[in-house]
Amino acid sequence: MNANCPECDAVITMDKPLKGEIVVCPDCGAELEVTDTNPLTLALAPEEEEDWGE
């Protein structure tokens, strides 16, 4: 099954997705949560914005 990453529109294919499953987008590395499996829909998993640099 296919869905588009909400962040960068990359096509993400999953064979047996589970609701609530977390998957990482291969293009932009965003963490995505399966919010529905029929059809497959993905939403950005909440992650706090850690200050990664200076």
Add this chain to the structure above:
Amino acid sequence: MRVSLVGGSGYAGGELIRLLLGHPQVEIDQITSESRVGEYVYQAHPNLRKQTALQFTALDQLRPCDLLFLALPHGEAQKRIAQFAALAPRMIDLSADFRLRDPARYEQWYHKPHAAPEWLAQFVYGLPELHRADLQAARYASGVGCNATAGLFALLPLQRAGLIDTEKPIVIDIKVGSSEGGNAPSLASHHPERSGSVRSFAPTGHRHTAEIVQETGLANVHLSITSVELVRGVLATAHVWLKAGASEKDLWKAYRAFAKDEPFVRIVKDKTGIHRYPDPKILAGANFVDIGFELDEATGRAVSLCALDNLMKGAAGSAVQAMNLMCGFPETTALGFSGLHPL
């Protein structure tokens, strides 16, 4: 005069202690640090070994004093500002908590409501070159953002001379060192990963934009921050389009006028030698702000450059300079170190 420092184990705190130890009119009473209570100050700041016997105390042991410096992580000072104000007639907060006058703008850039908005109006923005008179009469002063300070000094000479075409965008591309990130280690600051990296850690937005907009009134300002192989130091490269007809001579006049009465502002624009433009490397530990420019007459683009030490002019140096003004001491007291060369 007796001063105390809340949050003295960080890099800016350590720099502040170094400066205050060299200040003839000042005696440090207490330095607090929750994480290092009981340790000697030099254990956090090795350059201060045999310079002070002070040990870090706990916050709740804080006694009243004449002037209180606050060097806590962002967001902490605003929670207990009333408690601190009760301990000293004057305060200087090095964090970002009281730099912005407008609570709404604070929330926009720091993503949470300010915990003590009513105090914001009582703090003067602690950049002496911009608020000398206000500071002389002030009880409370904020610190300055290191990147904002470099960006401000790159724009002010042009803005004061009315040379900027405010219709055109202003781009400030800032190169920074690793000490801006503080002394908390992370994978990003792990030496094998950090050394030699050229890292665009804030390509489009950075909190310090808010200070530049507030202090210059210019709206069309766009920041970008890249960290390079450097510990101390900031170089701001500001790309500014000038009003039609602005010439190299106009720029010289503008920069000279700006630097004339400022003890710490130097113009660096030479035709020969290897130090032709401002370079933060030779400013480590000094309170100087080196400014310079180059004009591309064909396109009307001026590139205005500003170099400074983020821990000095961008933090502790400006704080001591502000203290000197607030307390009536000569402005340059304890800030005479001229930097090292070679380094």
Add this chain to the structure above:
Amino acid sequence: MRVSLVGGSGYAGGELIRLLLGHPQVEIDQITSESRVGEYVYQAHPNLRKQTALQFTALDQLRPCDLLFLALPHGEAQKRIAQFAALAPRMIDLSADFRLRDPARYEQWYHKPHAAPEWLAQFVYGLPELHRADLQAARYASGVGCNATAGLFALLPLQRAGLIDTEKPIVIDIKVGSSEGGNAPSLASHHPERSGSVRSFAPTGHRHTAEIVQETGLANVHLSITSVELVRGVLATAHVWLKAGASEKDLWKAYRAFAKDEPFVRIVKDKTGIHRYPDPKILAGANFVDIGFELDEATGRAVSLCALDNLMKGAAGSAVQAMNLMCGFPETTALGFSGLHPL
């Protein structure tokens, strides 16, 4: 296939030799260097010890071969291009002499008339990602300017997708390493002066602007170069205003389309981890071009980033890639090194 290299003692020459030694279809016949005649190649390029027994020969000893690389200082190749052309059916010149098609533009940027303007039209600009078909049919190819290449790759994804508002200025702030200056020592490159410096050595103008204007057709492009503590590596930070309504998804589509069929172009834009944007540090010795972006939706400013190794994709790597195309070898031959981490 037998190839020879004119001017093999410089950094770009040394990198080219390293790559050619690893190329299955190529055998190096001669490497000339006036300053090092008789010395072993590895004496100039220590990494090549026991990799080749070749010695530098004098220019007048040059024999005919199948393809001649020219890596002379700027201005030299154009003086003797006819003499070189007589020695080989194909030539690739790494210098700036044959990059610009228009002799007038050459004179404008290099401040002297071109010595062989009639040859300019015969050279294809040696950037495979821009001139793959031309190179496959070409006899002569120029090298690429390292800063120009980084600036080009920062603009091309946006330009090809028609996203750029060409009314607005484009500012490209480029951070470079010291190997761009070549192996001739000076006070400026003297270690105590160069190490840790953040030097604005070309604040407004740089010759490579001409190549960017020529290859993109964009006129409103403004460069600024700052050298930082780095030996190999270039990071271009391009500030580009997009047409109204351009979204993050449009940018992803544009960069993905650009990188899709390009073996050496990688998109680096991650939300987590410490390698979120292109950084030249990990590209030392690799032929990759890492591109990334960040969109400031509030202002319509896109910051497009490009990192590469100035000696590889910015010089020798592109030259070998162009040779592969010109001679019908697989394009990635001898260019498979993926770079080191940590470094």
